[in-house]
Amino acid sequence: MIRIAIQSKGRLNEESLELLKDSGVTVDNQKRKFLGRAANYPLEVLYLRDDDIPEVVADGSADIGIVGLNEVEEKGVAVEIVRQLGFGSCRVSLAVPKDAEYSGLEWFQGKIIATSYPNILKRFLSEKGISASVRTIMGSVEIAPAAGIADAIFDIVSSGGTLISNGLVEVERVLYSQAVLIANPSLSEEKRALLDSLLFRIDAVGSSRGKKYILMNIPSDKVEEAINILPAMRSPTVMPLAASGWSSLHSVVEESELWDKVEKLKALGAEGILILQLDKVIA
Ligand code: PRT
Numbered sequence: 001m002i003r004i005a006i007q008s009k010g011r012l013n014e015e016s017l018e019l020l021k022d023s024g025v026t027v028d029n030q031k032r033k034f035l036g037r038a039a040n041y042p043l044e045v046l047y048l049r050d051d052d053i054p055e056v057v058a059d060g061s062a063d064i065g066i067v068g069l070n071e072v073e074e075k076g077v078a079v080e081i082v083r084q085l086g087f088g089s090c091r092v093s094l095a096v097p098k099d100a101e102y103s104g105l106e107w108f109q110g111k112i113i114a115t116s117y118p119n120i121l122k123r124f125l126s127e128k129g130i131s132a133s134v135r136t137i138m139g140s141v142e143i144a145p146a147a148g149i150a151d152a153i154f155d156i157v158s159s160g161g162t163l164i165s166n167g168l169v170e171v172e173r174v175l176y177s178q179a180v181l182i183a184n185p186s187l188s189e190e191k192r193a194l195l196d197s198l199l200f201r202i203d204a205v206g207s208s209r210g211k212k213y214i215l216m217n218i219p220s221d222k223v224e225e226a227i228n229i230l231p232a233m234r235s236p237t238v239m240p241l242a243a244s245g246w247s248s249l250h251s252v253v254e255e256s257e258l259w260d261k262v263e264k265l266k267a268l269g270a271e272g273i274l275i276l277q278l279d280k281v282i283a
């Protein structure tokens, strides 16, 4: 049995559960429940506030956890970062009132900075040789300058909309964060094996993200050119069709390049192009 800590509610809850589900691990999202159990995998789920997840994994109350890198860095506890999960992306940045004449980091000398991430901020300031005073506020940090209790803030930014609506501008991006899978560094052999088999599934899910499966019929004398447009993991699959002079070509494409490649393939004479959802990729 392995125990994972995930956020009970909030921005990372849904995607954490979805990742488990896509990995074939079914757990019910009962928000009021503290401890759940997967139906088809030896896994328990501990639902917590994100702030508590790094410590709980570090002290072994949970074996693994899904949490923002920002929380891991803030808590500074000994956990192993096993995977970056590609969701919950944001940055932790310094922001100043928009009419401040910001000239560079020196601006912060002697200023008061409000934040919910005092440890990351203090580390950054001391690395840069800036002496400023750090005021810890849990929640609504962005109103601190307008409320007259700080000169600047250090907070999470994603779209930047919150800063704009509070008359602030982002001036230094200190930490890029996303959801990460963390593990207790001294897992038993049994738990390590369960983690490895879970990672195998998570990686298969991760490798399929942003990719599509494409198949088409193509004149056989154009197959070589088509293969140059469509490099697959090893090489595309080519099969002769019953109609002579035609082949069926199958491959995997990055979604971002999909339409560009489809146009090129059509120009080569490809027909009956099918684009399918990819569920898992096992290399
Ligand atoms: O209750 P609990 O303590 O578990 O949750 P929480 O309220 O502390 O955290 P939650 O659910 O808001 O965020 C969980 C994690 O999501 C964070 O630790 C980050 O790793 C990640 N994340 C990603 C974000 C954002 N994007 C984000 N935009 N966390 C917070 N925000 C806030 C930001 O502080 C700002 O005030 O959302 C606001 C909107 O941001 P803009 O820039 O899009 O306007």
Ligand code: ZN
Residues within 6 Å of the ligand: 049, 050, 051
């Ligand atoms: Zn929190």
